[in-house]
Amino acid sequence: MTTPVNAEVVRIRHRVCGEHPGEISLDVAKIILSQHAGHGEHCLQFLGALNRASVVCGEAAVTSLLRHSRPGRREEYGQEV
Numbered sequence: 001m002t003t004p005v006n007a008e009v010v011r012i013r014h015r016v017c018g019e020h021p022g023e024i025s026l027d028v029a030k031i032i033l034s035q036h037a038g039h040g041e042h043c044l045q046f047l048g049a050l051n052r053a054s055v056v057c058g059e060a061a062v063t064s065l066l067r068h069s070r071p072g073r074r075e076e077y078g079q080e081v
């Protein structure tokens with residue numbers, strides 16, 4: 001049996017963008033995603049929640065994207081590969 005999630009408690013507990021959300025349920029991840037939407041790539045709450053939500057598909061999509069990114073892609077940003 002799962003305990004219902006109190007959205008207000010989640011918003012307070014996960015309000016700081018610079019902190020990683022840690023181990024969270026899918027329901028908590030959904031709340032964090034809505035709370036931190038648009039904060040950008042430096043929001044650890046959003047990235048952690050996105051990673052948790054993508055696990056539903058079998059593998060973390062963020063991890064998968066990083067693994068399958070094109071090898072030469074970094075050259076586009078002026079960095080050596």
Ligand SMILES: [Zn+2]
Pocket residue numbers: 016017035036039043044045046
């Ligand atoms: Zn944020």
